[in-house]
Structures are given as C-alpha cells and as structure tokens.
Amino acid sequence: MKNKKNKKDLKDAIKEKGLQLEKLEAHVDKSTVCSDLYNKVVLEKAIMNKELQDLENDNFISRVKQLMPKKKTLICDYFKR
Numbered sequence: 001m002k003n004k005k006n007k008k009d010l011k012d013a014i015k016e017k018g019l020q021l022e023k024l025e026a027h028v029d030k031s032t033v034c035s036d037l038y039n040k041v042v043l044e045k046a047i048m049n050k051e052l053q054d055l056e057n058d059n060f061i062s063r064v065k066q067l068m069p070k071k072k073t074l075i076c077d078y079f080k081r
Helices: 001-025 032-057 059-067
Strands: none
Touching: 001 032
C-alpha cells in the first residue's frame, strides 16, 4: 500500500516538473538564471523518473539478484574457445 502511494506521489511530482519545464522553456534564452533553473528542474525530473522506474522494477527476483555475487569474466575466458 505504501509503495503504491509513493508511486502516485512520484508521478504527480513528475507531472509538476513537466509543467515547470514548459513554463521555463520560453525563458531559457533570456537569462542565465532561467537557464540554470531549467537545467536544475530537468535533473530533478530525471532523478524522479529513475526512482519511479526502480520502484516499478523492485520485485523479489531483482532483490535476490542483488544479493547473489556476479561471475566476473576474465581475459582468459575469451581465449578458451
């Protein structure tokens, strides 16, 4: 239940950042302050999108994969063929 609420909050925040970007886009070329603010909002939106993607992909299998050590490929493995 908490996870679904968090997803909804993130989706709402992403929509809000999108609206901010639309408003700032017209003023980006006019001043450096607007340009910096636009870049900051773009980064915040990207971070929120990544968090949402991580929440949607967070399931039991992905958590188990994180716990299991990955087999590293050695250079000699390429020459066994």
